[in-house]
Amino acid sequence: QVDLVESGGGLVQPGGSLxxxxxxxxxxxxxxxxxxxxxxxxxxxxxxxxVGISDDSTYYVDxxxxxxxxxxxNAKNTVYLQMNSLKPEDTAIYYCATDPSRYCSAYKSQxxxxxxxxxxxxxxxVSA
Numbered sequence: 001q002v003d004l005v006e007s008g009g010g011l012v013q014p015g016g017s018l019x020x021x022x023x024x025x026x027x028x029x030x031x032x033x034x035x036x037x038x039x040x041x042x043x044x045x046x047x048x049x050x051v052g053i054s055d056d057s058t059y060y061v062d063x064x065x066x067x068x069x070x071x072x073x074n075a076k077n078t079v080y081l082q083m084n085s086l087k088p089e090d091t092a093i094y095y096c097a098t099d100p101s102r103y104c105s106a107y108k109s110q111x112x113x114x115x116x117x118x119x120x121x122x123x124x125x126v127s128a
Contacts, residue, residue: 001025002024002026003024003025003026004023004024004098004117004118004119005022005096005120006119006121007022007023007122008020008122009094009122009123009124010123010124011125012124012125012126013126013127013128014087014128016086016126017083017085017086018083019080019082020081020083020124021079022034022036022081022096023076024077024079028074028077029077030053030072032053032099032100033053033057033101033104033105034051034072034096034097035048035051035059035070035081035096035104036048036050036070036094036095037112037115038090038093041092043092046092046110047059047106047107047110048064049068049070049081049107050070050106050107051079052103052104053102053103057103057104058070058104059104067083067085068081068082068084069084070082081094086126088127089126092124093123093124094121094123094124095118095119097119098117
């Protein structure tokens with residue numbers, strides 16, 4: 001059974017940092033592209049960042065480039081999202097999600113229906 005469990009969300013002030021973690025079980029992480037979607041109140045789900053089966057294959061949505069960094073630890077079957085210089089508009093539920101394309105195609109096309117597995121999400125709130 002595939003399971004994705006997110007952690008690391010919380011309340012942070014603007015300009016602060018958080019690191020999200022996604023622990024995967026039931027499959028081998030190094031055979032999958034994996035990343036993070038987010039959904040803010042009243043908005044559609046958005047693909048934020050993804051790392052493909054090779055670590056140099058990464059994707060970031062324009063609004064987080066230069067602030068967020070995705071990484072994976074295949075030995076721990078875990079993917080991370082380091083979020084720096086957080087802004088109020090980053091407030092959302094962040095979902096860990098696997099992409100069967102192996103090279104983040106679903107993220108690049110912002111196609112949530114191209115995702116095969118989802119975590120339950122972790123809430124990030126950026127507020128003073």
